[in-house]
Amino acid sequence: GENVEQHPSTLSVQEGDSAVIKCTYSDSASNYFPWYKQELGKRPQLIIDIRSNVGEKKDQRIAVTLNKTAKHFSLHITETQPEDSAVYFCAASIDTNAGKSTFGDGTTLTVKP
Amino acid sequence: DAGVIQSPRHEVTEMGQEVTLRCKPISGHDYLFWYRQTMMRGLELLIYFNNNVPIDDSGMPEDRFSAKMPNASFSTLKIQPSEPRDSAVYFCASLGTEETQYFGPGTRLLVL
Numbered sequence: 001g002e003n004v005e006q007h008p009s010t011l012s013v014q015e016g017d018s019a020v021i022k023c024t025y026s027d028s029a030s031n032y033f034p035w036y037k038q039e040l041g042k043r044p045q046l047i048i049d050i051r052s053n054v055g056e057k058k059d060q061r062i063a064v065t066l067n068k069t070a071k072h073f074s075l076h077i078t079e080t081q082p083e084d085s086a087v088y089f090c091a092a093s094i095d096t097n098a099g100k101s102t103f104g105d106g107t108t109l110t111v112k113p
Numbered sequence: 114d115a116g117v118i119q120s121p122r123h124e125v126t127e128m129g130q131e132v133t134l135r136c137k138p139i140s141g142h143d144y145l146f147w148y149r150q151t152m153m154r155g156l157e158l159l160i161y162f163n164n165n166v167p168i169d170d171s172g173m174p175e176d177r178f179s180a181k182m183p184n185a186s187f188s189t190l191k192i193q194p195s196e197p198r199d200s201a202v203y204f205c206a207s208l209g210t211e212e213t214q215y216f217g218p219g220t221r222l223l224v225l
Contacts, residue, residue, distance in 0.1 A: 032212055043204060043216040105155045
């Protein structure tokens with residue numbers, strides 16, 4: 001089955017700096033890659049996603065890049081703010097219609113004011 | 114839409130008791146997922162359904178866990194008998210045609 005590895009497990013940045021979280025996947029058939037943000041005590045919520053036919057996607061301060069050849073994708077957050085502090089999960093789906101996503105172990109991001 | 118609804122939000126029980134968690138997916142979504150989240154093991158997929166049919170239950174830890182989806186708007190996850198190591202946050206999520214999973218608020222289970 002699919003295996004998703006996420007790095008780093010913890011990340012601390014100064015407010016205003018950029019943060020990058022990386023994930024690798026094992027199954028080349030995976031074609032949908034969502035990122036979830038989970039604030040303390042809350043549910044995971046989708047913040048951005050990318051499909052395998054796209055190399056990069058941006059949404060304001062958040063961007064995701066995908067390298068299908070290397071089987072890795074990354075989340076980039078620019079101009080970080082304290083409210084960006086949360087646990088971020090990447091995921092990969094083999095069959096976008098089946099919806100079964102394999103999740104990474106999560107990255108705890110702390111943005112220091 | 115109210116989103117995915119889970120009940121109870123918190124549950125404290127004693128070891129050996131039966132625990133039933135409930136989930137109402139978003140209307141029109143035909144996939145439903147049950148996850149367990151702990152500090153040690155992260156977010157684990159326990160089971161998921163498509164059109165009320167269980168598709169993959171390989172994540173269910175053992176026979177003490179069972180899940181049902183009697184109709185498109187309701188699912189249960191049952192633990193019988195419960196053990197302290199079952200303490201976790203249990204999330205239900207549903208998915209429609211958008212490929213995005215929407216998570217419920219979770220049930221925080223503490224087994225004493």
